[in-house]
Amino acid sequence: MSDNGRVPTNKPDTEPAAQREAKPTAKKKPQVTPSPERRRELLDTAAEVFAAQGYNATTVRKIADAAGMLAGSLYYHFDSKESMLDEILSAFLTELWEGYDAVLAAGLGPRETIEALVTESFREIDRHRAAVAIYQKESRTLSAQPRFHYLSDSQQKFEKAWLGTLERGVAAKVFRADLDIRLTYRFVRDTVWVAASWYRPGGQHSPDEIARQYLSMVLDGIALRPT
Amino acid sequence: MSDNGRVPTNKPDTEPAAQREAKPTAKKKPQVTPSPERRRELLDTAAEVFAAQGYNATTVRKIADAAGMLAGSLYYHFDSKESMLDEILSAFLTELWEGYDAVLAAGLGPRETIEALVTESFREIDRHRAAVAIYQKESRTLSAQPRFHYLSDSQQKFEKAWLGTLERGVAAKVFRADLDIRLTYRFVRDTVWVAASWYRPGGQHSPDEIARQYLSMVLDGIALRPT
C-alpha cells in the first residue's frame, strides 16, 4: 500500500486487558463487557462509512445512524471515534501480515514472490475493501500521531519486503536492471492498492483473476510485441 | 485520474461577472474588488494545506494561519471554504484539458497518444501537485454535490479519451488483445495519477524522466525477457 510498515502492535491484546483489570489509574470505561460480536458488527458498518465519506467527514452520528442507534450509544462499545479507526486499521494490518509473512517465508524465487504478494494483496482488498480504502486515504496524515505510529512501522516493513524482492530479481536477471528500482517499487505497490478505490466484491472478475491480469501487465507490459 | 470527466464549466468567467454586476438578487459580496494576484497566492497556500491534511480536516483557521492572517480575513477574498476548493480544482482541470485536448487533436497513433498523455499528465502533476492530490482524495465524494458535478463530467471525458485510445491500439495490433480493456484503462490511469501522492518537485527525476520510465514499465513490463 502507499504508506505502511511493521506488523501492528497487538492492539487486540492490550485493550481487553485494560477492560479486565480496570486499574484505578485508568480514568474511563467501568466494568462493562460489550460483546465482541456486536463490536465487530459496529466496526464493519463504521468502516463502510469511513471509507465512503472519509474519516474526518464522518460524524459519530452518521455511524450511529448506519448502525440504527444513537450517537451516545456507540460509547458503550468504544471509548472514542479514534479508537474505532484504530481497531479497524490494526485488525486489517494484522491479517495482511499473516498472509505476507507466509509468502515471504515460503522461500520462493523473486518473480514467484512478487506474484504471490500481488495475489495475496488482491485477496486482502477483497476481504477488507473498506479498511484498505481508509488506509489509503488517511494513513499519510495518521502516521504522524503517536497512536498510529504502527502505520509507519508497517510501511517500512512493507517497503523492505517488496524492494528486497525486486532487488533479488534484478540480481537474478529476472527483472530489468535499467529501471530506477524505487520507482519500480512505487509503481507496483500503487497499481495494486489503488484498486481498492474501484474494486467491488462480486464484480465481473474475481480477485485472483484481477491479480492475474495485473501481474501480466506489470511483468510483460501492455504493448503487443512481434513474435 | 481516478475520477474525472468533462472540461470544467468556465468558473473563472462566471465569478468575476457576479462581482462586477452585483445584482440586487445576489445576496452576498458587496462591491469589493480583491486583487487576483492575492487570491492566487491564498489559493496556493490553501491548496497545500488541503493536500496535506485533507479538505474536511482543514479548518479555515489553519489556512489563515498558513497565510499569516486571521480566519475571518479570508472572507474578504472568498465567500466560502468550499469555493476555495472549487476554484483550485476547476483551475487545475482547465489547464489539464488544455494539454490533453492539444494531444488528442494532434492525430497521433494510439501508442504515441498514450505516450503523450502520460507525459502530459506527469507535467501537470509537477505543476499542480497539490491540486492533483486533493482531486485524488476528494473527487469521489465531491462529485455527488451539484456544485462539483463538473468533476464527473471531466471523469467521463477522461475515460472516453483513454479508453478510446486503448481500443484503437488493440485494433491496430499495437496493444495486447488478451487483457480486459477496462482493467487496462484503470491500470494505466491509476499508475499515473497516484504518483501525485509521493512526487515532490525538485526531486531526483524530472517529470519527463518519470514519464519515460513509467511508460517503459507499462508498455514493456518489468520482467527481463530473453533476447
Add this chain to the structure above:
DNA sequence: TAACCTACCAAACACTTGTTAGGGAAGTGA
C-alpha cells in the same frame, strides 16, 4: 421476587466549526 447485566436512549456538556458584521489602518487620487 430480587439482584444483576447487557445494550441502548435522552439530554446535555464544552468545544470547534464556517461565517458574518463592524470596524480601522494604510495607501491613492483629487
Add this chain to the structure above:
DNA sequence: TCACTTCCCTAACAAGTGTTTGGTAGGTTA
C-alpha cells in the same frame, strides 16, 4: 485635506462536533 479603496482585524454568531452522565427496558441468574 477629504473621500475612497484595499486588506486585514476583533468579536461574535449559530450550527455541528465528540463525548459524558444518568437513566431504563429486557433478559438472565439465584
